[in-house]
Amino acid sequence: MSAPDATLSSFMGYDMKRAFNVIQNDLNVTLQPFGLRMVTFSVLVVIRDNPGLKQTQLAEILSIERPNMVLVLDDLEQMGAVVRGRSPDDRRAHELTVTLKGRRLCDRAIDAVRRHDARLAAGISDAARRSLHAALRQIQMNAGTQDDHNTVSGT
Amino acid sequence: MSAPDATLSSFMGYDMKRAFNVIQNDLNVTLQPFGLRMVTFSVLVVIRDNPGLKQTQLAEILSIERPNMVLVLDDLEQMGAVVRGRSPDDRRAHELTVTLKGRRLCDRAIDAVRRHDARLAAGISDAARRSLHAALRQIQMNAGTQDDHNTVSGT
DNA sequence: TATTGTTATACTCTATAACTATA
DNA sequence: TATAGTTATAGAGTATAACAATA
Numbered sequence: 243m244s245a246p247d248a249t250l251s252s253f254m255g256y257d258m259k260r261a262f263n264v265i266q267n268d269l270n271v272t273l274q275p276f277g278l279r280m281v282t283f284s285v286l287v288v289i290r291d292n293p294g295l296k297q298t299q300l301a302e303i304l305s306i307e308r309p310n311m312v313l314v315l316d317d318l319e320q321m322g323a324v325v326r327g328r329s330p331d332d333r334r335a336h337e338l339t340v341t342l343k344g345r346r347l348c349d350r351a352i353d354a355v356r357r358h359d360a361r362l363a364a365g366i367s368d369a370a371r372r373s374l375h376a377a378l379r380q381i382q383m384n385a386g387t388q389d390d391h392n393t394v395s396g397t
Numbered sequence: 398m399s400a401p402d403a404t405l406s407s408f409m410g411y412d413m414k415r416a417f418n419v420i421q422n423d424l425n426v427t428l429q430p431f432g433l434r435m436v437t438f439s440v441l442v443v444i445r446d447n448p449g450l451k452q453t454q455l456a457e458i459l460s461i462e463r464p465n466m467v468l469v470l471d472d473l474e475q476m477g478a479v480v481r482g483r484s485p486d487d488r489r490a491h492e493l494t495v496t497l498k499g500r501r502l503c504d505r506a507i508d509a510v511r512r513h514d515a516r517l518a519a520g521i522s523d524a525a526r527r528s529l530h531a532a533l534r535q536i537q538m539n540a541g542t543q544d545d546h547n548t549v550s551g552t
Numbered sequence: 553t554a555t556t557g558t559t560a561t562a563c564t565c566t567a568t569a570a571c572t573a574t575a
Numbered sequence: 576t577a578t579a580g581t582t583a584t585a586g587a588g589t590a591t592a593a594c595a596a597t598a
Contacts, residue, residue: 246443246446246447246450246458247439247443247446247458247459248446249442249443249446249507250439250442250443253510253511253514254420254514254517254518254529254530255417255420255421255424255435255510255514256439257530257533257534257537258413258416258417258420258533259417259421259435260460260533260537261413261533261534261536261537262410262413262414262417263460264536264537264539264540265409265410265413265536266410266414267540268540268541268543269410271543272543279564280410280414281565284402284405284411287404287405288401288402288404288405291401291402291403291404292401295401296579296580297579297580298578298579298580303401303402304402305415305418306566307566307567307568308579308580308581309566309567309568309580309581309582309583310565310566310567311580312580312581312582326580332574332575332578332579333573333574333575334572334573334574334575334578334579334580335574335578335579335580336579336580352404355408355410356408359408359409359410361539361542361543362409362536362539362540362542363409363535363536363539364535364539364542365535365538365539366532366535366536370528370531370532371532373525373528373529373532374409374528374529374532375409375412376525377521377525377526377528377529378412378413378415378416379412379416380518380519380520380521381416381419381420381517381518381521382412382415382416382419383520384419384516384517384518384519384520385419385422385423385517386423387516387517387519434587436588451556451557452556452557453555453556453557461589462589462590462591463556463557463558464557464558464559464560464589464590464591465588465589465590466557467557467558467559481557487555487556487597487598488556488596488597488598489555489556489557489596489597489598490555490556490557490597491556491557
């Protein structure tokens with residue numbers, strides 16, 4: 243007697259989607275008290291770690307489209323966590339930095355996410371956790387290996 | 398010198414999201430020639446493996462809301478892969494089955510997805526693959542362990 | 553009264569084209 | 576002309592309320 247989704251369970255994408263949905267829902271609950279979502283959290287952390295970053299660079303790092311990044315930054319700027327400063331070299335560009343408030347928020351949110359990660363990874367050995375991390379990285383590296391007609395273009 | 402997203406990379410959710418995006422985009426390209434998306438593929442497979450299933454049961458199995466399942470089934474029925482039959486016991490319910498055409502489509506799509514999986518899992522040992530599978534399952538089981546104030550409410 | 557499938561709807565995420573101001 | 580940030584918009588995916596037919 244097998245589960246009704248036994249065939250699907252043999253595919254990486256299926257279990258990955260289900261696991262990610264779990265993580266995402268759970269993480270959003272964790273971040274809600276901070277007024278953050280997964281995206282705003284990620285953006286906040288990257289700006290804190292790379293002060294002076296331009297919006298285009300930030301979008302590139304996180305694989306977010308520029309127009310969508312604008313809204314995320316509006317959000318973070320409105321809550322006083324991030325500042326869009328003018329660049330001295332290029333008056334088109336913004337140099338992004340976190341405020342003191344933003345830094346504190348970032349620190350507290352990171353602590354919460356660490357605890358969240360530990361809870362969801364309960365029962366997984368350290369070795370298995372490293373293996374998971376390595377596997378997820380490898381999958382990202384294997385992307386774009388598709389034969390041909392994939393490179394979009396051929397609508 | 399560390400990557401600009403080094404801090405984020407230490408969180409499961411981040412690498413999981415990036416890996417899943419890769420799989421999803423790639424998989425949709427793989428399924429496009431069959432006229433299938435990830436959802437329609439999953440639904441097709443589960444119906445084939447569980448003939449006579451009702452829509453509500455199917456929705457439950459795949460964690461899809463009933464109203465959304467209706468549209469997925471419209472799609473599969475329109476392409477002649479699935480039939481909504483009348484149930485003899487309950488005239489409200491539909492008994493779902495795949496047509497011959499649907500079965501052939503399912504077989505070919507599964508082969509394609511198997512090859513797709515193998516390509517994305519290239520460079521990951523069998524042991525690591527089993528470990529990945531187990532870890533993803535464990536994460537799903539650990540969900541809903543959140544303390545309290547999470548149940549929304551406390552705006 | 554409860555349940556099955558359905559409709560309508562809304563909200564989030566994501567993706568693209570086109571504008572503006574600078575370069 | 577090209578680029579940075581922006582605006583508007585369109586398309587998925589997902590979630591909820593309410594209805595008709597049936598139980």
